[in-house]
Amino acid sequence: MAKKLMKGSEAIGEAAIQAGCRLFFGYPITPQNEIPEYMSHRLPQVGGTFVQAESEVAASNMLYGAAGSGARVFTSSSSPGISLMMEAISYMAGAELPAVIVNIMRAGPGLGGILPSQGDYFQATKGGGHGDYRLLVLAPWSVQEAADLVQDAFDLADFYRNPVMVLGDGLIGQMMEPVEFRTERVPCKPLPPKPWASTGWRGDRAKAIINSLFLDPEVLEQHNRNLKAKYDAMVRDEVRFATYGTERPYDVLVVAYGTVARVVSTAVDNLREEGVRVGLLRPITLFPFPYEAVRAAARRAKAVLVIELSCGQMAEDVQLAVAGSRPVHFHGRQGGMLVSPEETAEKVKEILKQTGKEARRG
Amino acid sequence: MLASRVTIIVGHFGSGKTEIALNLAVDLAHRGARVALVDLDVVKPYFRSRSARAFMAELGVRVVAPQGENIHADLPIIVPEIRTLLRDGQARVLMDVGGDDTGARVVGSLADMMPLAETEHLLVLNFRRPFTDTVEAAVVMAREIEAAARLPLTGLVSNTHLMEETTPAIVLEGYRLAQGVGWALGVPVVAVAVDEGVHPQVQGQLDCPLVVLKRYLAPPFAAQPRLRRTGPLFVLN
Numbered sequence: 391m392a393k394k395l396m397k398g399s400e401a402i403g404e405a406a407i408q409a410g411c412r413l414f415f416g417y418p419i420t421p422q423n424e425i426p427e428y429m430s431h432r433l434p435q436v437g438g439t440f441v442q443a444e445s446e447v448a449a450s451n452m453l454y455g456a457a458g459s460g461a462r463v464f465t466s467s468s469s470p471g472i473s474l475m476m477e478a479i480s481y482m483a484g485a486e487l488p489a490v491i492v493n494i495m496r497a498g499p500g501l502g503g504i505l506p507s508q509g510d511y512f513q514a515t516k517g518g519g520h521g522d523y524r525l526l527v528l529a530p531w532s533v534q535e536a537a538d539l540v541q542d543a544f545d546l547a548d549f550y551r552n553p554v555m556v557l558g559d560g561l562i563g564q565m566m567e568p569v570e571f572r573t574e575r576v577p578c579k580p581l582p583p584k585p586w587a588s589t590g591w592r593g594d595r596a597k598a599i600i601n602s603l604f605l606d607p608e609v610l611e612q613h614n615r616n617l618k619a620k621y622d623a624m625v626r627d628e629v630r631f632a633t634y635g636t637e638r639p640y641d642v643l644v645v646a647y648g649t650v651a652r653v654v655s656t657a658v659d660n661l662r663e664e665g666v667r668v669g670l671l672r673p674i675t676l677f678p679f680p681y682e683a684v685r686a687a688a689r690r691a692k693a694v695l696v697i698e699l700s701c702g703q704m705a706e707d708v709q710l711a712v713a714g715s716r717p718v719h720f721h722g723r724q725g726g727m728l729v730s731p732e733e734t735a736e737k738v739k740e741i742l743k744q745t746g747k748e749a750r751r752g
Numbered sequence: 753m754l755a756s757r758v759t760i761i762v763g764h765f766g767s768g769k770t771e772i773a774l775n776l777a778v779d780l781a782h783r784g785a786r787v788a789l790v791d792l793d794v795v796k797p798y799f800r801s802r803s804a805r806a807f808m809a810e811l812g813v814r815v816v817a818p819q820g821e822n823i824h825a826d827l828p829i830i831v832p833e834i835r836t837l838l839r840d841g842q843a844r845v846l847m848d849v850g851g852d853d854t855g856a857r858v859v860g861s862l863a864d865m866m867p868l869a870e871t872e873h874l875l876v877l878n879f880r881r882p883f884t885d886t887v888e889a890a891v892v893m894a895r896e897i898e899a900a901a902r903l904p905l906t907g908l909v910s911n912t913h914l915m916e917e918t919t920p921a922i923v924l925e926g927y928r929l930a931q932g933v934g935w936a937l938g939v940p941v942v943a944v945a946v947d948e949g950v951h952p953q954v955q956g957q958l959d960c961p962l963v964v965l966k967r968y969l970a971p972p973f974a975a976q977p978r979l980r981r982t983g984p985l986f987v988l989n
Binding site: 392393394395396397400404420421424428431503504505560561564565566567568649652653655656659726728729730731 | 825882
């Protein structure tokens with residue numbers, strides 16, 4: 391397919407279609423309306439079905455129902471809408487159903503605003519809905535990567551029988567970049583058969599009943615342990631991250647994800663030209679978080695700086711990873727304000743000044 | 753192009769209307785015109801021409817858009833001042849319209865005020881966009897926009913590109929397809945828009961006026977942005 395110039399939202403929609411998804415249920419909300427718009431246009435062309443539900447609650451429960459049939463299903467929303475979907479997401483995790491959910495984050499809390507944010511990190515990675523469950527969470531930094539990760543998300547969801555979330559800030563949904571879809575894509579995981587799918591019983595197999603209700607506490611405890619084993623497997627096998635500028639020695643390690651990491655990469659280029667030694671580590675999976683990689687990379691630095699479009703959420707995971715071995719600084723913007731490469735550079739220089747003083751005192 | 757008092761820029765969602773509008777506004781301002789750039793975009797929530805209001809003000813271009821916190825809203829606010837501008841026979845008006853027929857409907861709502869004899873209605877085409885990648889698809893989209901805008905097109909602007917990955921071949925192929933659309937619609941291709949980076953490579957190869965574009969609405973990580981300040985989406989207003 392020739393390269394196209396696409397908005398992130400359009401690329402996400404096309405990626406779902408390329409991954410074989412033919413069912414979308416959603417409800418519009420800025421800044422991701424172009425995803426349902428794209429799906430509403432494209433799905434009928436490929437024999438799929440687009441449903442605009444009456445609310446996000448309805449859309450997410452349609453997703454739950456359709457996922458039970460074993461079909462590849464997809465919904466998207468933005469922060470407040472994702473909050474409304476949390477019940478169904480917990481049910482899907484409990485019933486072990488694959489589904490792909492895209493959250494194009496906007497500034498909160500509450501209705502907040504429509505500009506980009508990363509304030510839903512906790513919600514995405516630490517639960518959000520009730521009960522002991524985890525979502526696999528993927529965070530793209532470009533339109534191309536958004537397209538690639540959405541396709542991977544469908545494979546991962548099928549492999550683990552678990553909802554997978556693709557988490558992008560508003561910019562990922564709205565910015566335009568050239569995108570290419572590989573025609574002969576190989577799934578990123580082996581795709582198991584779906585004997586659990588509820589597709590109509592004809593007496594030739596055990597009944598496939600989709601449920602997240604387990605009244606017997608011993609059975610429910612065992613169910614929780616089985617789920618935990620699955621999440622442990624994700625932690626073992628699915629960690630993804632990238633680095634930028636860390637092949638050369640660095641004094642400050644910046645940890646950032648999504649488009650913020652992109653801003654930091656520009657800052658790394660500029661700072662390196664000035665002779666400032668700085669590197670970037672960018673988690674691509676937020677759950678599982680690359681604790682080991684952050685720990686190892688931090689050891690080679692004098693200090694760590696976390697930058698987020700939030701008041702500091704991923705920063706807590708970085709602190710866990712670094713475990714006090716290096717000072718962890720934080721810089722965040724909120725409300726839809728963005729971080730610039732210049733602002734990043736300033737913070738890095740401030741930290742270096744501070745670190746120098748501490749070293750002299752020490 | 754740009755000979756009329758009112759220039760309306762329409763096109764498919766993401767075809768490059770806003771960048772072209774900003775560039776034309778800068779161009780007109782440099783030529784000494786008293787320009788009002790009207791942001792009529794009720795479709796996309798980010799990267800709108802209102803984001804460049806402060807920058808445009810420095811050049812003497814007045815950006816007409818919602819005021820106060822509403823500048824960031826995703827509400828279909830049509831600023832009433834537009835009608836005054838259309839009535840004022842002296843004002844040079846440049847309208848940046850939202851994408852597709854959905855966006856063009858706003859133009860339709862102003863049909864009773866439109867000074868037809870002094871108006872050029874330009875359609876921007878990028879054949880590297882998903883839903884306008886063939887002549888046929890672009891013709892359908894053009895017809896839908898005309899109907900919604902209640903205004904016939906007077907010219908086409910060929911703007912086929914892939915941002916940083918644009919090659920001269922992409923620009924030339926886009927121009928050829930735009931001519932196909934022009935032939936089908938009976939509307940001339942009045943200009944080819946090319947990024948300043950590609951311009952030297954296509955100069956002299958096209959029998960059509962070129963509009964050399966500078967990119968204003970770059971994301972915050974762009975290495976050499978024209979409009980970067982720390983703030984909401986690249987500009988503080």
